Amino acid sequence: MSNADLSELERELLETEHLDENEEQLTAQNVLDVLEKAWLNEKFSPEILPHKSEYVECMLEQIKFMESNINLLQSTDIQVEIYRFELERIRFIITSYLRCRLKKIEQFASYILDQEKDRNVDERYLSESELKFAMEFVQHLDTHFNSVLKEMPWNLQTIEPANKNIKPNMNSYVFLRSNKTVSNVIVKDVFENRDEDVELLENSQHLLPYSCIANYVKEKSVQLL
């Protein structure tokens, strides 16, 4: 292919990209924004949060699309490295986010599955593949326990199901920033056995037990820090 052809190709590429831009540019940026916030929330919340797999899928699609476009560019082009660099950054966020969820699933597997049982299909916190992973994980864990316990003295051969069910500490303290003013947040004072009313002003930062703001995290009124 001659040089002229190449630059022709490049221009076409940019044009098609440009067409997409008008419709998609805002959304791609928004999707990234949503993922980044979800990543931070997931990192800091003690429990697993509702999954964002539709955003993850969408972003992976976008990355794939960008990558195929990059491959059409000349490798000496300054854009190539800039595009690649950005994709690396986005990939980091996605992998870190998914890994963080897997860690929680492994830690609280049976507890999470118990909770998922009571939720409708569209209200599930785990994505389909995460659910599958969690179920397999619990199964393997049980098989493992059973084979080990068989070798134990007879009085140690059973484990109470309750002891296997590790729960996240929902009262653990978290840092947060309020995206809008939220009033009447009830904080339980375990020391004096009374409730305290707290108002979270827009953009203010707080340290609170997770349980009293858990719902606000899910409805995006507050962002964990």
Place this chain on the structure above:
Amino acid sequence: MDPSEIEFLAEKTSIEMIPNFNHTSVIHLISGDVGPFRAGLPIVVPLWLALNLKQRNKCRILTPEWMDVDKLEEKKEEEKNSKFFTKMPHEHYLEVTRLLLNVASDDINRADEIKTLIKDLWDMRISKLRSSVDTFVNSGGIHATLDHLTQLEINSIRPLLPDALNMLQALQQGSDSEEEEDTSQNTTRQANATDSFLSASLPSSGE
């Protein structure tokens, strides 16, 4: 959270730079458009991009407005005289300074003085933070407001403060009722990571 991840977030900051190359079409990144680049004309780009181009000798970074010796001097005075935390000129002031001074110290005026000032500010705020954490825990508070603290500052007390409060809570519940659950199971500590970042971040120029 690892301090390097906060640095990663700080790299999203916009910064002005002057490229020394031409690239006439706009580059459509997922996080927004950049360009067109014209040699000699200042342009605003994300910090990560500016640092990358700088490392390849393709641009000159302009010092951000707030990174100015006089302004920082003023800020330091204000922080010193205030009982509370004052608003910082930038929400990632330490990280941005560190990144810029590492990669582009030749583009920053009076880089050494800025380094010392930022380090002073940080030290002052961290010692203020530690003493207020101490007061807070001793007073038996259950809720704290942390306005004007930056993410990195919050992260520096993360290994300690929330865990300590969780522990206190668990002990309290334990003494209230015997069927207390083990609440301390899910803590991973990162104290060392934070400490090493602090000492590695901006060594004071006196050393």
